[in-house]
Amino acid sequence: MTIKELYKINPFGFILTIIFNVLIPLTAIGQSYLLMYEVTALANKNLALWLGLTLGEFILLLISGISQSSSSYLATKQIQRYNHQVRANTIKHYYFDNQNHTVSGMQNRLTTDLKNTNENYLKKFFSSIQMSCYILFAIIVLLLIHWSLLLVTVVLVGISIYLPQLIERPIQAAFSNISNSNKKYLDVAEKWLSGLNTLQRYMAGGHLFKVMNEAAKKVQNAKVQQTKINQELAVMNGVISSLLMLALFAFTAVLIANKLVVFGTITTVGNLQFYMATGLQYLGNNRGQMKSTKPLNEKIKNDSKVIPKKEEDNLGSATAISSKDLSIAFSNGEKISFPDFSVKTGEKALLIGDSGTGKSTLFKLILGELKPTTGKILYFDKSQKEITPNLSKIGYIAQTPRLFPATISDNITMFDDGLRNRVEQTVQDVSLGEDIKKFDKGLEEEINLDHLNVSGGQRQKIVLARAKIHDSDIMLIDEGTSAIDQKSTIDILEKLVKSKATIIFIAHNFNEKMRGMFDKEIHLN
Secondary structure, eight states: OOHHHHHHHOHHHHHHHHHHHHHHHHHHHHHHHHHHHHHHHHHTTOHHHHHHHHHHHHHHHHHHHHHHHHHHHHHHHHHHHHHHHHHHHHHHHHHHSOOOOOHHHHHHIIIIIHHHHIIIIIHHHHHHHHHHHHHHHHHHHHHHHOHHHHHHHHHHHHHHHHGGGGGHHHHHHHHHHHHHHHHHHHHHHHHHHTTHHHHHHTTOHHHHHHHHHHHHHHHHHHHHHHHHHHHHHHHHHHHHHHHHHHHHHHHHHHHHHTTSSOTTHHHHHHHHHHHHHHHHHHHHHHHHHHHHTHHHHHHHHHHTOOOOOOOOTTSBOOOEEEEEEEEEEOTTSOEEEOOOOEEOTTOEEEEEEOTTSSHHHHHHHHTTSSOOSEEEEEEEOTTOOBOOBOGGGSEEEOSSOOOOSSBHHHHHHTTOGGGGGGHHHHHHHTTOHHHHTTSTTGGGOBOOSSSOOSOHHHHHHHHHHHHHHTTOSEEEEESTTTTSOHHHHHHHHHHHHHSSSEEEEEOSSOOHHHHTTSSEEEEEO
């Protein structure tokens, strides 16, 4: 995330926000400047001048209040618009980059990381503009009062700005640690809480609580460490600011004693001391925190880069596949080797093997989700010519059907309105028709993922209908009827084997009649 991109969201709104942030210190310093002459007027018993200056101070106070409210509103609006664009680009990036991202990692990037950069970078930028103006306007007023006050201030300002660099690196590390710890916590939660029912069944709550507690402690410790380092920076800046206030106040007293400035200067310098101390303290903190977000901003920038949509017109539509010397090795040392096989156009193959032999892994290799360690998969078109396939056109039904919080019809068409006229027939082809009648709204029934209102078998039928309606030339079905009764399974298989599609079907416990529907079997050992 960058200030340049924030500006591009709405240049006029950005500039207006800057103007209001400048007006806040301008009016505050202006009030202090008028106060100097107000006190002097009272000392000289000049009531008319005092009333005029008081009225001017009231007007500046009114402008200050309006500027504070407006700057806060406009900054929030600008930042949220920017967040909206970043989230949209990030979602597109995840969609097109073909990488396996964890859900917890994506959630962390879209929520916590953006919140951290908002608070510690974008908002700190506007705050830094305001604090810089406090210092600048205070310097100008000090120069108007007496040049020597400015000379003393410049020396102390230089010290205040550069000393905080001593702990910049620990702040940066602490900030990155929060993001990493939070990401790991979300990852742990996803992996363990997704199996909550299983843990309950085996009464393994004690271990769950232990794992989640340890992950939560890491998040807690990371935030505590960041707060500790931020406080160290604040203390350092506070000490420096106090020294600055003391030096300015003492020097002003000398100037008044020598009648080089008016009597009211003592009150104005007191206020200027406060504004400069505040400005220096916040400017130092802001600078450290903004620099600490640099690694995280780079990650957000990389994850929100727009990836051009791949040109798929030149990719062929595969109807047949084969493999040669195919194997894959995993980081834990496990390796799976697959026998050479071929499935011709229109053939129906049953993929058989014990658990752990790599049936689902083979599907992921065919779909390009995993890369083989050795060997390769070959794809052919209807004329048996080897091609580079459009893998998105290969239908895939996973073991766990993936549904979305939308209507049954939308889950079948995958939001392609051009397929709606074929939904009813497809529903009949996968024996879903009788199930649809049980829903009050039929095909327009909303699927509730929080309180699932469709059975396991109905979910599988919906996903089967999804694959069928999209006319995939190759269909990979991973136990796609395991939750469907045998009679319906046979009915579905009979219709599937009559289709023109090339089908590879993983299934356990198929009887001889079911196995006899397929043209061939591929055995994995």
